[in-house]
Amino acid sequence: MEEFLRFKKQDLFNYAKTYMEKLGVPTRHAEIVADVLIEADIRGVDSHGIIRIYSYYGNRLEKKYMNPTTPFKIISETETTVLYDGGNGLGHVVSYEAMNKCIEKAKKYNVAMATVKNSNHYGIAAYYSMMALKHDMIGISMTNSQPLVAPTYGRTAVIGTNPISFAAPSYKEYPFVLDMATSVVPIGRIKVYEEKKEKIPLGWGIDDNGNVTDDPTQVKSGGPGALLPLGGTDIMRGYKGYGLAVMVEILCAALSGASFFTQVGFPHEPKVCDVSHFFMAINIEAFRPIIDFKKQLDEMINHLKSSPKAQGHERIYVAGEKEFETAKYNQIHGVPVLKPVVEELISNGKRLGIPFELKPI
Amino acid sequence: MEEFLRFKKQDLFNYAKTYMEKLGVPTRHAEIVADVLIEADIRGVDSHGIIRIYSYYGNRLEKKYMNPTTPFKIISETETTVLYDGGNGLGHVVSYEAMNKCIEKAKKYNVAMATVKNSNHYGIAAYYSMMALKHDMIGISMTNSQPLVAPTYGRTAVIGTNPISFAAPSYKEYPFVLDMATSVVPIGRIKVYEEKKEKIPLGWGIDDNGNVTDDPTQVKSGGPGALLPLGGTDIMRGYKGYGLAVMVEILCAALSGASFFTQVGFPHEPKVCDVSHFFMAINIEAFRPIIDFKKQLDEMINHLKSSPKAQGHERIYVAGEKEFETAKYNQIHGVPVLKPVVEELISNGKRLGIPFELKPI
Numbered sequence: 001m002e003e004f005l006r007f008k009k010q011d012l013f014n015y016a017k018t019y020m021e022k023l024g025v026p027t028r029h030a031e032i033v034a035d036v037l038i039e040a041d042i043r044g045v046d047s048h049g050i051i052r053i054y055s056y057y058g059n060r061l062e063k064k065y066m067n068p069t070t071p072f073k074i075i076s077e078t079e080t081t082v083l084y085d086g087g088n089g090l091g092h093v094v095s096y097e098a099m100n101k102c103i104e105k106a107k108k109y110n111v112a113m114a115t116v117k118n119s120n121h122y123g124i125a126a127y128y129s130m131m132a133l134k135h136d137m138i139g140i141s142m143t144n145s146q147p148l149v150a151p152t153y154g155r156t157a158v159i160g161t162n163p164i165s166f167a168a169p170s171y172k173e174y175p176f177v178l179d180m181a182t183s184v185v186p187i188g189r190i191k192v193y194e195e196k197k198e199k200i201p202l203g204w205g206i207d208d209n210g211n212v213t214d215d216p217t218q219v220k221s222g223g224p225g226a227l228l229p230l231g232g233t234d235i236m237r238g239y240k241g242y243g244l245a246v247m248v249e250i251l252c253a254a255l256s257g258a259s260f261f262t263q264v265g266f267p268h269e270p271k272v273c274d275v276s277h278f279f280m281a282i283n284i285e286a287f288r289p290i291i292d293f294k295k296q297l298d299e300m301i302n303h304l305k306s307s308p309k310a311q312g313h314e315r316i317y318v319a320g321e322k323e324f325e326t327a328k329y330n331q332i333h334g335v336p337v338l339k340p341v342v343e344e345l346i347s348n349g350k351r352l353g354i355p356f357e358l359k360p361i
Numbered sequence: 362m363e364e365f366l367r368f369k370k371q372d373l374f375n376y377a378k379t380y381m382e383k384l385g386v387p388t389r390h391a392e393i394v395a396d397v398l399i400e401a402d403i404r405g406v407d408s409h410g411i412i413r414i415y416s417y418y419g420n421r422l423e424k425k426y427m428n429p430t431t432p433f434k435i436i437s438e439t440e441t442t443v444l445y446d447g448g449n450g451l452g453h454v455v456s457y458e459a460m461n462k463c464i465e466k467a468k469k470y471n472v473a474m475a476t477v478k479n480s481n482h483y484g485i486a487a488y489y490s491m492m493a494l495k496h497d498m499i500g501i502s503m504t505n506s507q508p509l510v511a512p513t514y515g516r517t518a519v520i521g522t523n524p525i526s527f528a529a530p531s532y533k534e535y536p537f538v539l540d541m542a543t544s545v546v547p548i549g550r551i552k553v554y555e556e557k558k559e560k561i562p563l564g565w566g567i568d569d570n571g572n573v574t575d576d577p578t579q580v581k582s583g584g585p586g587a588l589l590p591l592g593g594t595d596i597m598r599g600y601k602g603y604g605l606a607v608m609v610e611i612l613c614a615a616l617s618g619a620s621f622f623t624q625v626g627f628p629h630e631p632k633v634c635d636v637s638h639f640f641m642a643i644n645i646e647a648f649r650p651i652i653d654f655k656k657q658l659d660e661m662i663n664h665l666k667s668s669p670k671a672q673g674h675e676r677i678y679v680a681g682e683k684e685f686e687t688a689k690y691n692q693i694h695g696v697p698v699l700k701p702v703v704e705e706l707i708s709n710g711k712r713l714g715i716p717f718e719l720k721p722i
Binding site: 080081083110111112115152153156158168180184185201203211235236239240241242243246247249251254256257260282283286292297299303304307308309310311316317 | 439441442470471472473474476511512513514515516520525529537545565567570572596597598600601602604605607608610611612614615616617618621623643644645648649653654658661664668671672673674676677679680
């Protein structure tokens with residue numbers, strides 16, 4: 001039984017764009033949001049793709065929880081830094097702007113960073129870090145998010161899954177693109193186990209008392225019970241994942257003056273979420289000739305991939321590789337959307353007057 | 362049975378300084394090395410303190426594996442970036458210089474970064490990130506290191522434990538200082554279990570076949586067998602720690618054009634190690650008034666610390682807190698040095714004509 005249908009990239013893009021436009025989003029902004037969403041599906045990060053068009057964005061726009069025109073503005077700016085107010089609009093729009101600004105500044109001053117406050121969920125972190133690649137730059141992208149993760153020795157969800165993305169350009173190999181939540185797993189992964197009525201591995205989450213649990217229903221979104229930071233328990237050095245998550249929170253929220261930890265809103269909440277982001281671009285050529293860097297990155301990637309394999313494994317991957325391969329496949333064969341998601345797109349679309357009438361491939 | 366002796370900070374500093382001078386290190390350089398080493402002991406990171414004065418530095422200097430005068434030089438420089446050749450000298454010396462250069466540049470241009478190639482072990486990563494604190498800046502410090510960690514699905518040590526340190530200034534609370542290897546644990550931790558003939562927790566390391574093992578003797582330094590990256594196995598998302606370790610390697614080695622992965626030498630090897638480092642300083646005031654940032658960091662720290670505790674735990678820590686408390690205690694009561702280390706300092710010192718004649722407190 002095939003659980004998903006495949007659609008043409010352009011069709012999905014057009015649908016997402018029209019959807020946003022119908023909810024009052026200006027055309028250029030709608031294109032950005034659509035591109036970020038569909039890029040997630042193409043790369044196989046379907047948890048952050050069109051599946052969220054209603055729950056994270058459509059619902060908030062419809063109920064006026066966020067501003068469809070994303071009236072972002074610059075609060076402070078120097079040669080190498082910029083701070084934006086995201087205007088409580090679409091996170092994708094101000095993030096696209098902020099990353100482009102970093103790249104522009106890095107062309108002149110080689111290193112640049114931006115923070116954004118008063119924003120909303122921005123989709124996949126890697127979309128923005130990867131924007132630096134075609135400019136022969138290293139790109140970095142981080143965001144805070146609604147509280148789902150417990151600090152080490154805590155028992156409630158205080159910190160977001162605060163992802164870090166780092167992208168560096170290569171020569172012939174795929175670029176190195178790390179895009180990782182600083183929790184062991186995202187909350188969606190727990191829900192998958194809950195739906196399948198399966199136990200979760202010990203170390204992914206904790207129950208109301210702060211004890212590690214294999215029961216996915218105990219690791220509730222909104223707590224008590226919470227996800228654990230990367231590493232898991234203290235024995236496995238979960239405090240390092242916890243430290244990385246706080247580092248992200250500092251760069252996003254403290255540097256911009258935004259809400260932090262449990263102050264950050266959930267997408268379904270009828271309030272301003274005040275999500276914050278951090279971006280950075282590094283002009284490699286400032287250090288050494290870009291061709292030398294790219295060739296070395298290829299060598300490093302091959303060094304990793306050609307190293308001896310563990311029993312039962314035939315291949316060592318490098319960050320981003322699986323996503324690039326998935327994207328290559330999906331570009332040719334169509335972008336997969338899970339059948340229940342297609343049904344939701346149809347029903348929500350109908351209600352909002354945005355019919356989903358795409359033909360699967 | 363007390364397993365350590367306590368010494369005055371100044372006495373240990375003077376010994377380490379004299380030790381370096383005797384081996385041909387210029388006085389000012391010897392002071393830097395001594396300060397970095399003793400700072401590690403004071404902060405309770407004794408694995409990186411005076412314990413290593415012979416094995417990581419003295420031995421290499423004595424055998425001319427590295428240059429005691431650390432003839433570092435700038436290879437390329439822009440307003441916001443600088444690339445050093447560390448002259449195959451003491452990593453501490455060029456790193457101290459590089460971080461100061463970042464701070465100086467960040468005073469003018471708000472963001473600055475440095476990479477260093479052709480260097481050696483630089484001590485604790487946090488020493489350099491923390492240099493930014495007194496300038497009201499965020500500091501970042503990373504280094505690659507000799508191969509001890511397997512990539513996910515690998516079975517040999519390919520990557521260093523590549524630490525990341527991130528320091529941000531606070532108001533009344535201790536600053537936030539993350540300093541973490543990107544492996545679950547350092548190799549020294551495995552050796553402690555081996556000496557005690559105890560099993561290691563599953564997930565710390567793998568055997569010759571790449572299978573997780575609880576036998577510390579299987580997780581050999583120099584492989585086969587290896588440490589696992591932060592997260593541990595793939596189920597626990599060890600590929601995230603692996604990704605972070607490669608990110609560090611890119612920023613240190615690829616940006617500077619240094620050796621990478623298994624090319625990096627072990628401190629005991631009779632060759633140029635070509636260790637590389639990365640530093641960064643961010644001037645917070647470029648984004649918002651420093652006092653606002655610092656007060657927010659205090660609030661964030663208190664938010665974490667006051668959140669509900671897990672069963673059996675009475676306290677939630679924030680990165681750096683334990684080390685600051687240890688340092689406070691050790692400043693008053695003296696710096697602890699393990700008895701076997703004291704014995705080694707005595708015997709090695711005698712052989713080199715650098716007697717260790719300190720009186721314990």
